[in-house]
Amino acid sequence: MIIGKRLCVIVVGLLAGKLSHSQSNNVLQLWYDKPASVWEETLPLGNGRLGMMPDGGIEKETIVLNDITLWSGSEQDANNYEANQYLPNIRQLLIAGKNDEAQDLINKHFVCKGPGSGGKQWGCFQILGNLEIKYKYPSKSLKPSTYKRNLQLSNALATTSFTLNGVTYTREYITSFGTDVGIIKLTSSKSGALNFSLALSRPERFNTVVSNNNIEMRGQLDNGTDGKGMQYMAVAAVKLTDGGKISTTEKELLVNDATTAYVYISMGTDYKQSAHHFDDKVLQLLKTGMSKSYTTEKVTHIANFQKLFNRFQVNLGTGKNSHLTTDKRLDLFYKNPQDDNALPALHLQYGRYLSISSTRVGLLPPNLQGLWANQTQTPWNGDYHLDINVEMNHWHLEAANLSELNLPLADLVKGLVKNGEKTAKAYYNANGWIAHVITNIWGFTEPGESASWGIANSGSGWLCANLWDHYAYTKDKKYLKDIYPILKGSALFYRDALIQDPKTKWLVTAPSVSPENSFFLNDKHVNVCMGPTIDNQITRELFSNVIEASEALGVDTDFRSDLKQKLKQLPRPAASALVAALWNG
Template sequence: TDVDIVRITADKPGQISCRISLSRPERFETQTEGNELQMWGQLDNGTDGKGMKYQARLKTQLKGGSQTAEKNALVIKDATELIIYVSAGTDFKNPGFKAKIEKDLSSALKKDFSVEKQQHIKNYQRLFNRVSINLGEGQNSSLTTDKRLNAFYNNPQSDKSLPALFYQFGRYLSISSTRVGLLPPNLQGLWANQINTPWNGDYHLDVNIQMNQWPVEVSNLSELNLPLAELVRGMVKNGERTAKAYYNADGWIAHVITNVWGFTEPGESASWGASNAGSGWLCNNLWDHYAFSGDKEYLKSIYPILKGSAQFYNSALIKDPKTGWLVTAPSVSPENSFYLPNGKTASISMGPT
């Protein structure tokens, strides 16, 4: 259930009084409707302003005290316990998102807070508890994490358990960023505190998304690779058009960046955006999941994706006149440059690695 639940308690009766509102820096409206607070709006799409629609709905449960509604806020007075429920969503691939938000919120309100919390913990631990790792303790293992990091920098042998902690922290990030049926983590993971996130919070295909996904197979979180396969599946049709338009080639192609709408064209700067290795790299990640799992049904489902990528390279690679090898050309190794004989730097070449 996509509901955030916050429980606030007081150690003495009637000590909780507050005003609850919803807001964001831009493009939002709010109002109360009965005992419910709502926020909604439509995001900018970068062209005509008509991007994704979103909605959030908030309700509360009280022990003691009272609640009244203002135009844009709920006012709590003299409560001993306050539980806040927030359900939110967008119309991304879900035109009926408002009905789902209402259903999820209603369902959460029917369950006791302790039941919801235990379900949340069970859902997380089902994945996290698959792996335990013990490298022994060190003299600094009992320090706070910031002090442990400083001590580890100067003397790695002083804290044998810190690498194990970081390994599990990485697993926590993966578990908390995605699930089967959702999107894979992007450059910002899942959450960001900006409206315009760094690099637009997109997916970089020149190692960033690969680095997000590599660890899950070796940390017993294999199914968390499946969201990447679905993201790539959604790129194929656009990639076929890009392959034909830019290379007059068969199959499908992706370059350095993509997003949830399956962007596949070159990036805006030739020094990095002209790399046409993105689809091949992605397919390597998809193959990794089969190599680890041996799931032949999964292999059947991704085979058209792999085949289409191979068809592009088979169609677009050219023979290097010096080596006779089939190479990508013109292309670049993203964010890597080289020196010309005259001392100037360049990026575009034949067969970059």
């Protein structure tokens, strides 16, 4: 995977360096000629904190709302502090080629306490809510003569437009990089032809009230202990500028006879905020957003977004399929990629767009869902998988000129160190810190609940590789000094936890797994091994980076010398394969 990472960086770097012509903004769009039929077809908008995904429905439209910080669960200590007593036996079984018995022992005594990622205290990234708009039209015919919805990547702006019974309806959506609210502009080409109702809901744990022409939705998620977890709030309101009237019911806002309407949505959580006052900020953002003209807000939004997006340009030409809808382009590209040279460039820029939209400095890094989720039980908890997914979300950032978007990951990793030190002692009797294969915003570092995947050793080392990338590109000594204790702590763990392979004499991890890989041994299906190549490569890269960092900072001469000696004893790439072959059949 490290080879793949470097190749990705090289390719993106070549594109950035070789191709100087900007791609036309009208090419940088996803567009479709019908409403989304499933959530995955909706258009993702985000400003690093807030997310919206409109489906473009004609009679009823659902806009899924998200906040990057909304998590259930809470901090926990799931370390088994007796686990290290079983470590010598586990290693002896691996050395003896009894991987299946070692795996059984790990499942009994060397995984996390409790249900792990399957438990309520682990938590889950969740949908904040649904904004539902129901439209009313004078005719019963709801088949439009034209329809288009698109996402303009260079402007972070989504639109839906269609003509129905001679009236053209247009919708614009932004999650503002200005005032930090969501805004939807609704217009009709015929005066007074805009009629709709507005409501907020979510699948569970919510209550809505209508007051002063605002809809407020509040709730509290389950923390896995007493049920009193993170609090959240969303509030929506409508502003009319050229006619129409607003009325209310117990749960809805009603708009009738309008020509242009602006829907404002403000939302937030009490993550790292006072549980008693976070809602004041939500309400103030709504008030500020509504006090500005939409034109002013839109200009500010685009300008702030483009400060990041416009740093990188690529043009690979077009092709005869470039004018088609995005879904048709994708289908045809697999058959004849030469007919759409612009699609790979669009794909690259879409990745950059998603990164800009799903994280911001000072908040959380993108999770498995970025910041978009439409369920309370998000697949795989919408958490942070450290065996490739976190890395994939960050590989391109430096080469694609989005360097500062690596900083939220560094903040997340800082939050793992304290518990990771407990985990290192509990399981390996080692110094330093470790995180295994999964984590959450609550700082979980323990092995997962199953030996088959949860014992992977490479998570913390691979995170450190991502942190190092930011320094490698920026040469920012202040940043290096800030992250050096994290890198050193990870290197301390691997230095202490490595054992000598009696067959090859190389230093290797044991026990561990190669993520999502298994093999047959003694006629059994097993995962646990010693010295998987991924661990060898990541440990080598980590030690090399810490050596360079200590030299650059002028610190830890003795530790640096120790790592240099250990580095000589690590399996080289070809030797890594040999170790795996010897021990795993």
